[in-house]
Amino acid sequence: MLDNDVKRMQAVLIAGPTASGKSALALALAEVTGGIVINTDSMQVYRDLRVLTARPTPDEVARAPHRLYGYCDAAVNCSAGSWVADAALVLAEARAANRLPIFIGGTGLYFKALTRGLSAVPPIPQEVRDDVRARLERDGVEALHAELARRDPVSGEKLKPRDSARVARALEVIEATGRALPDWHRDGLPPLLEPEGVRALFLAPDRKELYARINARFEAMLENGALEEVAVLAARKLDPMLPAMKAHGVPALIRHLAGEITLEEAAEIGQTDTRHYAKRQFTWFRHQLPEFEWVAPDAAWAWLTHALSLSLKAAEPVSLGKPA
Structure with a gap:
């Protein structure tokens, strides 16, 4: 049974760079409090990428309720x-x-959508998305960026000419709605959570140790079926612009399967991309969500004990040895 302080708590938010040990911490907290672990990662939503996105294992899912995974x-x-x-x-x-x-x-x-709301852009019809992607492939990103600059000068100036994903997205919004993306950003959806009653933690490991964990985890993924998982995905011949097709490691492993590069080269690309992404995560949270409290992994359990006013010290301190 939860104590009254935890019952009044709206939510706990555990963020951090990839491979920092977030999943182990969340699972331990869920077991102690009877909570529900809710995925807040854009790649772990895809069922096709269980291994390569380090989704919780069946054993972990059996230990506490998990939602929005795969x-x-x-x-x-x-x-x-x-x-x-x-x-x-x-x-x-x-x-x-x-x-x-x-x-x-x-x-x-x-996380920003949870606590600050989100722009109210409606869903983009698939036929509009397909048309813009076809034009991107046929005419190139520079041509689409020039069109965007004419139709949406604000986005055209803000986006880099070779940022194909964002340029395509901005054009899709104009095509589907007749309004520019900045216009939609002014009419946002309200946040799901209010600041009161929310505890927000950013797990911040040492960079050198984190990068070593990222490298080791990618090797472990290959040993546990990541290449076979990507082979099944590649066989579907999906649009390479889809988010799942751009997950860290997927493009490089597809190139290896096509005979373009060795498995060692693909692994190095996947590791490098993931390390760069982790670096961007540090920067993004520091500037965009400063309300998150940065905590070192070995201090995370003590932080939760204090933040939630729980008797967590009676439980064994959580080990973050299993990266997630």
């Missing part, structure tokens, strides 16, 4: 807006069951 097909662009709608349902489920919601992941935009 529930989207790789052929679908699971946007932040659709994730927020799904998260709202899970949040209602947790509250109805008197369980502590524990949001855990590394996608800053998802």
Whole structure:
């Protein structure tokens, strides 16, 4: 049974760079409090990438309720807006069951949507998305950027001419809605959580140790079936612009499967991309969500004990040896 302080708690948010040990911490907290672990990572939503995105194992899922993991097909662009709608349902489920919601992941935009709201861009019809992607492939990103600069000068100036994903997204919004993306950003959706009653933690390991963990984890993923997982995904011949097709390691492993590079080269690319992403996560949270408290992994359990006013010291301190 949860004590009264935890019952009044809206949610616990556990963020951090990839491979920092977030999942182990969230699972331990869920076991002690009876909480629900809610995925807040944009890649772990895809069912096609269990190994390569380090989704919780069946044993871990059996130890505490887990939600929003592996529930989207790789052929679908699971946007932040659709994730927020799904998260709202899970949040209602947790509250109805008197369980502590524990949001855990590394996608800053998802956490920002939880606490600050999200722009109200409606879903983009698939035919519009397909048309813009076809033009991108046929005409090139520079041509689309020039068109964007004419139709949406604000986005055209803000986006880099070779940022194909964001240029395509901005054009899709104009094509589908007749309004520029900055216009939609002014009419946002409200946050799911209010600041009161939320405890927000950013797990901040030593950079050198983190990068070593990232490298080791990618090697472990290859040993545990990541290449075979990507081979199945590649056989589907999906649009390479889809988020799942751009997950760290996927493009390089597809190149290896096509005979373009060796497995060692693919692994090095995957490791490098993941390390660069971790560096961007540090920067993003520092500037975009300064309300998150940065805590070293070996101090995380003590931080939770204090933040939640729980008797967690009676439990064994959580080990973050298993990266996630």
